[in-house]
Amino acid sequence: MQESLIKNYEFETGIYRPPSEGGSASLLLRLTRNCPWNHCTFCAMYKSEKFELRKPEDIIQDINVMHDIYLQLKEISLKQGQAGIFSNETFTLFLKKAPELYFHPGISMLFNWLAVGGKTVFLQDADSLIMKTDHMVQVLNHLKKTFPTIQRITSYGRSRTIVRKPEPDLEKIHNAGLDRLHIGLETGNAALLKKIKKGATPEDHVKGGQKAMKAGxxxxxxxxxxxxxxxxSKDHALNTAVILNQINPHYIRSRPFTPRPGTSLYEKASRNELERMTPKEQLLEIKQTLEPLDITSRVCFDHAGNYWAAPDGRLLLSQSYEGYKFPEEKQNLLGLLEEGIAHYS
Ligand code: SF4
Structure with missing residues (x-):
């Protein structure tokens, strides 16, 4: 193996990413640590962790380390007569030379990403747009230059942060390569947003969503x-539909509520103080949310929490990342929901 210019193979990897960026699909690149808001009562993701911005030079160093690993793997593959293709053998040989990476939390993710062609990237953690615009552009430029195979870069973003960011800054970030934003709307109901301490009003959600769409x-x-x-339930459904109609996002993704350990809502549920809904009531609420939608979005149920069974015992709703295209597949989806509602009667 050729002498590496990088003496220390350290790079950071966070824990969370959307399911659609999972498996071997995406490189996880950590821009910030944890959540700058961290008050939502249903969310356990970063609860015990402190938010931190990372310095652009440290993120760039992570990219360089990952690229150096890529070069080492390529050399091993060529020496093995595998024409630059990465196999399990390539990775095993590399780890023999760099055993300090054996238990690195991000090494399998990096190997898998490189093995499938290095096409998509997810920027961690909860709200990357909170970075200074120039820093983010600097990181994005370096990332795309270093890995020219990248075709799509995505990130989580909070509505409030998008509202605060000037439009030209959003455009700069989009033009530098960030393609997709995953935004936690949760509900369009003002009282419920307050109750769950989302830190965003329905107006913030509309403004943030529309600004993100306008920036491309x-x-x-x-x-x-x-x-x-x-x-x-009814207000949650109808108010959410009102907001979604105004944004008309590319994707709408269902994440049914489950009390998570480590949250106050979980403690309430443990004491039987939380009003829980039956599967039938959940499906009725989803139907009430979707019926008023006049949109061209894709509505997705791409998470295990969308568990409802069809009368024949199979999953009621497709868990595809591309979901149901509106308006074309709206009636089909409403029909499936009716089947589910009848099944749970
Ligand atoms: S903004 Fe997102 S990550 Fe932060 S607490 Fe709320 S749901 Fe969790």
Whole structure:
């Protein structure tokens, strides 16, 4: 193996990314650590962790380390007569030379990403747009120059952060290569947003979503069926539809509410103080949310929480990342929901 210019193979990898960026699909590049808001009562993701911005030079160093690993792997593959293709053998030989990486939390992710052609990237953690625009552009430029195989870069982003960011800055970031934003809408109901301490109003969600669309991003909005319990179910559904109609994002993704350990809502649920919905009530709420939609989005149920069964025992709804295209597949989807509602009667 040729002498590496990099003496220390350290690079950071966070934990969370959307399912559509999972498996071997995406390189996970950590721009910030944890969540700058961290108050949402349903969310356990970064609860015990402190938010930190990372210096652009440290992120660039991570990219360089990963690229150096790529070069080492390529050399091994060529020496093995594998024409630059990365196999398990390539990775095993590399780890023999760099055993300090054996237990690195990001090494399998990096190997898998390189093995499938290095096409997509997810920027971690919870709200990358909170970085200074120039720093983010600098990182994106370096990333794309270093790995020219990259075809898509995505990130989480909070509505409030997008609202605060000037439009030209959003455009600069999009032009530098960030293609898609995953935004946690959760609900369009003002009282419920307040109750869950989302730190965003319905107006913020509309403004943030519309600004992101206008700047050229592909927008994925995540909503949380069941979040308001039985009492707020109807308002949650109808107000969410109002917001989604105004944004008309590329993707709408369902993440049904489940109390997560480590949250106050989980403690409430453990004490039986939380109003939970039956599968039938959840499906009725989803139907009420989708019926008023007049959009061209793709509506997706790409998460295990969308568990409902069809009468024949199979999953009721497709868990494809591309979901159901509206308006073309709207009636089909509403029909499936009706089947599910009848099944759980
Ligand atoms: S903004 Fe996102 S990551 Fe942060 S606490 Fe809320 S749901 Fe969790």
């Amino acid at each position: 991003f592909q927008v994925s909005e995540y909503w949380m069926p069941g979040l308001g319990g039985k009492t707020l």
